[in-house]
């Protein structure tokens with residue numbers, strides 16, 4: 001079994017678009033499943049802190065660290081060791097609730113962090129919900145205003161905002177589910193260990209996890225050359241799979257105006273063609289896990 005390697009690591013650097021570089025709203029280092037990739041970097045020579053520093057020198061406004069995609073936490077320390085820059089780092093922790101980097105909880109490492117509580121997430125509401133967390137009180141006041149039509153007090157709107165308040169019912173559901181998050185994440189970890197051990201003789205390439213990280217395995221993603229054949233064989237055995245994500249952002253119709261054609265981001269595009277997600281949720285049983293790995297082993301497709 002080979003590892004997916006570091007190519008899933010991402011940093012997005014948000015800048016004000018300038019007349020010289022109008023396409024740069026967000027610049028990303030490395031593959032862009034959920035971020036827009038404007039620059040292709042050799043994954044084997046990826047050095048996030050170095051590139052982040054270059055972007056900061058070049059006028060970046062904020063850095064979004066997306067190295068927690070799918071739950072495994074990659075070399076996050078690199079994102080947060082950019083000394084004395086004054087440029088805030090925001091963790092995108094939408095898929096990493098409860099994870100830790102060197103013992104420290106995800107969401108408490110950067111200057112701020114964003115969480116999604118979409119129902120399918122490790123901590124999911126009964127509908128859409130999300131949160132921004134930070135120790136910076138001024139920032140939090142600003143975020144609260146943004147989410148509440150630009151006001152902190154009734155009838156006084158200090159700025160333009162949106163309606164993005166967390167529904168009280170969702171908050172109540174989340175606060176009960178939060179008590180079980182660590183227990184559910186432990187189960188996911190044990191399922192991931194089972195997959196990793198059982199599939200270790202095969203050529204499938206799962207995500208690599210840094211040894212300093214305690215991943216929460218939001219998804220269990222691996223790469224396989226003959227993805228459709230594998231999915232079909234698993235389906236025949238009653239095993240559902242998913243693809244996260246088949247179409248990278250630069251090929252989405254919404255971003256056609258950026259004119260980043262097919263072939264421009266080969267690392268991203270290869271990943272989008274090869275990734276497949278196996279069933280992953282706390283309630284998976286031993287017999288279900290065995291059925292899945294047996295079906296994988298019997299599938300006999302090129303990895």
Ligand SMILES: Cc1ncc(COP(=O)(O)O)c(C=O)c1O
Nearest residue numbers: 034092094095116117118129130
């Ligand atoms: C990594 C990542 N970032 C951001 C988001 C957006 O979260 P939401 O849909 O709750 O706005 C998601 C949702 O799937 C996500 O997975």
